[in-house]
Amino acid sequence: MKQLSCHVLDTANGRPAAGIAVKLFTLQSPSGNDSFHLECLAEGVTDQDGRARFGDVSLIAQNYTLRFMVAPYCQEQFGQAFFPFIDVNFTVSDERNHHIPLLLSPFSYSSYRGS
Template sequence: MNKLSCHVLDTSNGHPAANIVVKLFRLGSFECLAEETTNADGRAVFEGITLDKHNFTLRFLVQPYCEEQFGSSFFPMIDVHFTVADERNYHIPLLLSPYSYSSYRGS
């Protein structure tokens, strides 16, 4: 069984981004499969989720965090789409700043 986790790092302030709600969807669906909130270390683990071979979306609801940390929010939410193709664990980091973001497949 593979596991899903994510990590949000505030690259403008150089620290983890806590209290960001992250939702999991099948790509193209509006039905939320799971929801977690990043902890003080900016991490969230989706417990009890089995990822079958499919395309998924992690939706990071960053607007409250951005407004608190940066004074405004250019991106109210960030969708990261990914494909589950095998039984490995999936870790999706998000690097966040006021006017940009980046993501990659973590380990």
């Protein structure tokens, strides 16, 4: 059973980003074209360490989206929200667990596959 977790780090302030709502969606292309349909599978909120876990979801081989609802956090920490939310799209194609970190600052973000 493949599990999913994520982690948000506020790189501008050098600390974990707590209290960010995160939604997990399947990312499906119904007819194989360029249009995609999102179906929400689970929701969570980052804890004091900036982490959220989706323990009730078992990932299968397909495309997913993690949507980080960063606007309230950015407004509070940076005084503005350039990004209201951030979508990280990824594909599950193996049997490993998946950890998706998000590095957040006022005008940029990055993500990668963690371990």
